[in-house]
Amino acid sequence: MSTKNEVIKKLREDIAEYSKRSYMRHLVSGTGGNISVKVPDSALVLITPTGISLAEIEPDMNLLVDFEGNILENPLGFNPSKETSFHLVVYRIRPDVGAVAHLHPPYATAFSNKGETLPLLTINSRIALKDVPCIECALPGSRELCDFVKEGIMKFKSVNAFLMKEHGILTLGPDLKSAFYTADLVEDTAKIALFTEILEVSKKG
Numbered sequence: 679m680s681t682k683n684e685v686i687k688k689l690r691e692d693i694a695e696y697s698k699r700s701y702m703r704h705l706v707s708g709t710g711g712n713i714s715v716k717v718p719d720s721a722l723v724l725i726t727p728t729g730i731s732l733a734e735i736e737p738d739m740n741l742l743v744d745f746e747g748n749i750l751e752n753p754l755g756f757n758p759s760k761e762t763s764f765h766l767v768v769y770r771i772r773p774d775v776g777a778v779a780h781l782h783p784p785y786a787t788a789f790s791n792k793g794e795t796l797p798l799l800t801i802n803s804r805i806a807l808k809d810v811p812c813i814e815c816a817l818p819g820s821r822e823l824c825d826f827v828k829e830g831i832m833k834f835k836s837v838n839a840f841l842m843k844e845h846g847i848l849t850l851g852p853d854l855k856s857a858f859y860t861a862d863l864v865e866d867t868a869k870i871a872l873f874t875e876i877l878e879v880s881k882k883g
């Protein structure tokens with residue numbers, strides 16, 4: 679049986695891996711985005727630091743915080759993601775959630791600018807995502823944005839993917855792998871919706 683420290687060490691490696699994969703899949707650019715994972719059967723969360731590209735995240739850069747945002751472990755002295763508060767809101771409201779990804783994929787973000795639910799034009803996206811509602815826009819890191827996320831999570835209790843207006847996406851899952859693949863699917867679903875719209879316009883025109 680692994681000790682809690684061994685579990686945390688493995689999750690530090692996993693969060694670094696999925697951060698890099700998010701960047702490589704173009705789900706985020708520059709130093710944007712943040713990813714977190716809950717330590718199972720605890721009220722502890724590992725989260726990526728602020729100001730570092732997800733492409734460069736190494737295991738020990740991630741911070742261990744409690745549900746109130748108190749920093750418990752910070753081996754390399756980074757500051758936590760400025761969106762830590764909305765990640766923690768998700769874990770507090772949804773005990774089934776084990777990982778949260780907030781990313782800025784371009785196609786899904788373009789759809790978020792409409793302020794509407796993402797069109798699910800494939801059978802697979804309808805089965806896997808069911809609904810991708812849009813959360814209102816507010817300044818990154820603000821209390822207001824955290825409140826909008828809280829509102830969305832409370833209103834759509836079984837939804838695991840959200841657009842964030844003029845900003846990006848938020849995906850949830852039982853683990854990092856699931857939150858990552860949901861984000862990947864949301865972005866490809868947005869891409870398909872965009873090309874479908876273009877094809878329809880060109881057919882008419």
Ligand SMILES: [Zn+2]
Binds near residue numbers: 711781
């Ligand atoms: Zn963001």
